Amino acid sequence: MSWIREGELNLLEKISANILKAGPMPKHVAFIMDGNRRFARKKHMERQEGHMQGFNKLAETLRWCKHLNIQEVTVYAFSIENFKRTQDEVDGLMELAKQKFVKLLEERDNLEKHGVCIRVLGDLNMLPLDLQQLIAKAVVTTKAHNKCFLNVCFAYTSRYEITNAVREMAWGVEQGLIKASDVSEALLSECLYSNNSPNPDLLIRTSGEVRLSDFLLWQTSHSCLVFQSVLWPEYSFWNLCEAILQYQLNYKTIQVRLIIDTVCLLSPILETALQKVYKDISEYDVIISLGFIKQIP
Amino acid sequence: MALLYGLLWRLLLVLVHANRALVSWLRVRLRSWKGRLWERTMAALVLPSALARFPDHQKKLNHNNPDANANPVNRTASRRSRWLSDGRSLEKLPVHIGLLVAEEEPSYTDIANLVVWCMAVGISYVSVYDNHGIFRKNNSRMLEEIVKQQQDLLGVDGSKYNVEFLSNGSDKHQHHVVSCRPTVKVLSPEDGKQTIVQAAQQLCRSVENKERSSKDISVSMLDILLRESKNIPDPELVVKFGPVDSTLGFLPWHIRLTEFISLPSHRNVSYEDLLGALQQYSACQQRLGQ
Numbered sequence: 001m002s003w004i005r006e007g008e009l010n011l012l013e014k015i016s017a018n019i020l021k022a023g024p025m026p027k028h029v030a031f032i033m034d035g036n037r038r039f040a041r042k043k044h045m046e047r048q049e050g051h052m053q054g055f056n057k058l059a060e061t062l063r064w065c066k067h068l069n070i071q072e073v074t075v076y077a078f079s080i081e082n083f084k085r086t087q088d089e090v091d092g093l094m095e096l097a098k099q100k101f102v103k104l105l106e107e108r109d110n111l112e113k114h115g116v117c118i119r120v121l122g123d124l125n126m127l128p129l130d131l132q133q134l135i136a137k138a139v140v141t142t143k144a145h146n147k148c149f150l151n152v153c154f155a156y157t158s159r160y161e162i163t164n165a166v167r168e169m170a171w172g173v174e175q176g177l178i179k180a181s182d183v184s185e186a187l188l189s190e191c192l193y194s195n196n197s198p199n200p201d202l203l204i205r206t207s208g209e210v211r212l213s214d215f216l217l218w219q220t221s222h223s224c225l226v227f228q229s230v231l232w233p234e235y236s237f238w239n240l241c242e243a244i245l246q247y248q249l250n251y252k253t254i255q256v257r258l259i260i261d262t263v264c265l266l267s268p269i270l271e272t273a274l275q276k277v278y279k280d281i282s283e284y285d286v287i288i289s290l291g292f293i294k295q296i297p
Numbered sequence: 298m299a300l301l302y303g304l305l306w307r308l309l310l311v312l313v314h315a316n317r318a319l320v321s322w323l324r325v326r327l328r329s330w331k332g333r334l335w336e337r338t339m340a341a342l343v344l345p346s347a348l349a350r351f352p353d354h355q356k357k358l359n360h361n362n363p364d365a366n367a368n369p370v371n372r373t374a375s376r377r378s379r380w381l382s383d384g385r386s387l388e389k390l391p392v393h394i395g396l397l398v399a400e401e402e403p404s405y406t407d408i409a410n411l412v413v414w415c416m417a418v419g420i421s422y423v424s425v426y427d428n429h430g431i432f433r434k435n436n437s438r439m440l441e442e443i444v445k446q447q448q449d450l451l452g453v454d455g456s457k458y459n460v461e462f463l464s465n466g467s468d469k470h471q472h473h474v475v476s477c478r479p480t481v482k483v484l485s486p487e488d489g490k491q492t493i494v495q496a497a498q499q500l501c502r503s504v505e506n507k508e509r510s511s512k513d514i515s516v517s518m519l520d521i522l523l524r525e526s527k528n529i530p531d532p533e534l535v536v537k538f539g540p541v542d543s544t545l546g547f548l549p550w551h552i553r554l555t556e557f558i559s560l561p562s563h564r565n566v567s568y569e570d571l572l573g574a575l576q577q578y579s580a581c582q583q584r585l586g587q
Contacts, residue, residue, distance in 0.1 A: 019306050022299070022302040023306050157553070162493065163515065163516045170511035188493070212552060212555070213554065225544065245309070250542050
């Protein structure tokens with residue numbers, strides 16, 4: 001089945017979408033698509049069928065996100081830890097991925113029409129070579145598209161991503177491009193696989209588990225986390241609306257915390273800069289003078 | 298049209314807030330309505346979202362309060378043994394628990410209570426975090442409060458529960474690594490991303506000094522650097538207090554497999570609330586990728 005689903009929302013869905021859009025909407029949503037195997041067990045299907053249904057649900061969800069003006073979606077398709085599964089299952093998932101990327105390349109005109117840019121994040125050298133080639137083709141073909149972005153995390157864990165970023169910075173030091181003292185939070189963020197994307201505003205995990213499982217640990221430190229008990233292949237438009245509503249309820253609090261944390265992070269720098277001019281200023285003075293931020297309702 | 302949708306959205310938020318206020322009011326009332334089944338049924342009918350939380354209350358209400366003993370020494374002793382047996386009765390108990398306070402103006406007494414209960418139940422490592430770094434700034438006050446609550450709740454003979462307090466970067470406790478005393482650590486946002494950046498700087502400096510190659514840097518190397526000198530395991534469970542649905546910068550590296558359980562507030566939190574969270578944790582199944 002296709003990656004792109006056409007079709008409008010029905011009347012009730014349209015009305016609900018418009019009500020939600022009156023409030024702050026997340027621009028980047030991340031999904032941990034958990035529950036495919038439990039769904040297969042529940043419906044007495046093969047596991048592989050469960051994963052197929054999971055992919056279909058992904059395509060459906062992308063359609064909803066498009067109607068909700070959510071520009072960027074990141075999904076956790078395959079973790080490095082999943083290589084521990086039985087060889088049969090891993091092979092099945094690799095085969096599914098190959099089929100889907102072949103299909104994606106067949107649909108490139110449709111992708112261009114909708115302006116979909118596909119990125120695949122992870123330690124791709126762990127994957128079979130033919131899959132790597134398909135992925136490379138898909139990424140290069142859609143590179144220039146900029147209407148909406150789909151990031152597929154494949155052979156990914158956050159710890160590997162962070163370690164890779166540190167290794168890149170160390171390589172930069174080795175090559176004499178940067179000094180060790182240039183290493184900072186911002187530079188590390190730039191070296192992550194997800195450096196072309198803003199941090200996710202909302203992270204949704206299905207199937208009732210309440211953990212992050214090594215997904216975007218760096219990027220989601222101030223994201224709204226929503227854990228929903230529905231299994232991924234059974235995910236509905238209303239589940240998505242519920243998650244977005246929760247994001248909206250948390251919006252102001254998280255934004256305020258983000259601003260305050262950034263100010264606190266910057267205040268020593270501001271203090272040093274200001275001290276060059278005003279000799280007696282202290283960090284406390286800086287925070288108080290920026291205290292208008294505390295008045296954000 | 299946009300105006301209409303705007304109004305409808307505000308109405309929706311008001312309804313959700315009203316629902317939440319009603320649920321938390323009912324939760325408080327439910328604690329004293331031990332036998333009024335019909336009121337609970339009505340509440341459950343009216344608020345389907347609250348239904349999921351009431352079964353926990355059933356468990357809590359069945360948990361009798363045998364603190365009727367007049368003798369304070371007996372009371373603390375019976376409390377200690379009750380808490381210890383509660384911990385033993387759970388299928389699994391976290392070795393390291395994180396208490397994430399996502400509320401303004403934290404209450405030191407309540408946090409201290411939580412820390413003492415965690416230790417009494419048998420949890421070895423307790424980390425306390427708030428995203429403004431207030432606990433870290435008032436470290437000494439926090440520790441005083443914990444010692445005080447230890448005395449109040451566990452009695453004067455709390456020597457078994459002598460707590461080790463870790464401050465950031467202290468190496469002098471290294472020789473205590475074999476001790477079985479519970480350990481409390483006070484964390485702030487600096488222990489999160491900034492620590493990862495510092496570890497990265499350290500590795501880059503060693504590459505600069507030609508002590509190692511960039512190719513040598515691995516996940517386990519970074520993990521060892523971030524684990525400090527104490528070999529404290531990653532937190533298996535983080536209990537989050539407050540209405541904010543975010544980790545707010547809590548130890549990004551260490552929470553890869555951590556279960557997150559939310560409680561509405563840490564103010565006037567009860568032992569039963571904590572026990573409920575621990576029971577929920579013990580029911581979680583980790584497949585670890587398989």
